[in-house]
Amino acid sequence: MGAQIRVYRQKIASTQSMQKIFKAMELIATSRIGKARERVSASLPYANAITRAVSAVSSQQDIEHVLTSEVENPKRAAVLVLSSDRGMAGAYSANILRHAEELLESLHAEGKETDIYLVGRKAQGYFDFRNREYQEVWTGNTDAPEFLRAREIGERLVDSFLEDTEAGGVDEIHVVYTAFHSLVTQVPTVVRLLPLEVVEEEVSDSTELYPLYEYEPAPEDVLDALLPKYIESRIFSAMLQASASELANRQRAMKSAGDNAKDLVTEYTLKMNNARQAEITQELTELIAGADALSAS
Amino acid sequence: MAEHELEVEIVAEDRFVWSGPAQSVSARTAEGEIGILPGHTPMLAVLGDGDVVVQQTNGQTLTAHAEGGFFSVDNDRVVIVAGAASLEGESAGQGAA
Secondary structure, three states: OHHHHHHHHHHHHHHHHHHHHHHHHHHHHHHHHHHHHHHHHHOHHHHHHHHHHHHHHHOOOOOOOOOOOOOOOOOEEEEEEEOOOOOOOOOHHHHHHHHHHHHHHHHHHOOOEEEEEEEOHHHHHHHHHOOOOOOEEEOOOOOOOOHHHHHHHHHHHHHHHHOOOOOOOOOEEEEEEEEEOOOOOEEEEEEEEEOOOHHHHHHOOOOOOOOOOEEEOOHHHHHHHHHHHHHHHHHHHHHHHHHHHHHHHHHHHHHHHHHHHHHHHHHHHHHHHHHHHHHHHHHHHHHHHHHHHHHHO | OOOOOEEEEEEEOOOEEEEEEEEEEEEEEOOOEEEEOOOOOOEEEEEOOOEEEEEEOOOOEEEEEEEEEEEEEEOOEEEEEEEEEEEOOOOHHHHHO
């Protein structure tokens, strides 16, 4: 009987210490999420400006550019997966990896090979554990991404895109990330970065037509300079949204873990009290039985 | 068009830098120096190294370092987009914010 009480006491102590961790993680996530959302909105003016410019140039149909023209028979596709470095964010990484798997499967079904690029230790661990190959991985700072990282990834992907397919280059670039809609909704999203799909997407949201721009230098050169920046900006905005989503997920997961821990502590406390009461009752019964036996003799 | 003024916006990769009315903007493009006055034809140009000078309507001059970007002119709206941009005299602390 005493053993039972001790077991409950241990369980309560460990649950309480976990509860403290959950609480701390929740508070950290809550404090960082505001910053992350600010950064998402701070990057918007640049993203809008560059999207507008790229749309304007590429909507002039007489310009042919490597980055905008589709290959007739795409053979290989690059997939960039944005996951997190740490767990404790509920199903965040699992969801993103599941979507990545679905994308990979559909690409394979179309007869395309895939080059995988990963961001975040969780994705790295997932692929390492299954002994699956990936081209490159970037880890660290997934909850506070930096522009330099986005630039590095962008350069790597664009280089690979510009290479010939025979030489190991890719014909398509996809990104899997978690879009941040609000604190309660974050949606795992798959987008194709290249070849560009800007035109159809952008005309709908700006009512005015693009003017006929004068270009300096030639339109092709302007596109040459703009497109890599556009890709970088898209990747950066995906990373920022992913970081905000990660924090929102972590906050939610830690909140429910903390609540669960609290419920468990209450339950264990009740059970422990029960066990203690049972022990006292039993001792009393034994004492009375002993006294009865003595007085009867 | 002459009485119109330019509406200038400067944005960097990760933040909004400055916006306001201006009389003229001069910048260095990949091909050379260019000055923009109200009523300029729409244009898109790649920025070269060098400062962008904005002549504000209140008479003040604003100098911005803009690296690796481009600018567009469209209906007297000038958008200067740079990889890294900072205003002359802007403190380092503000630049990092």
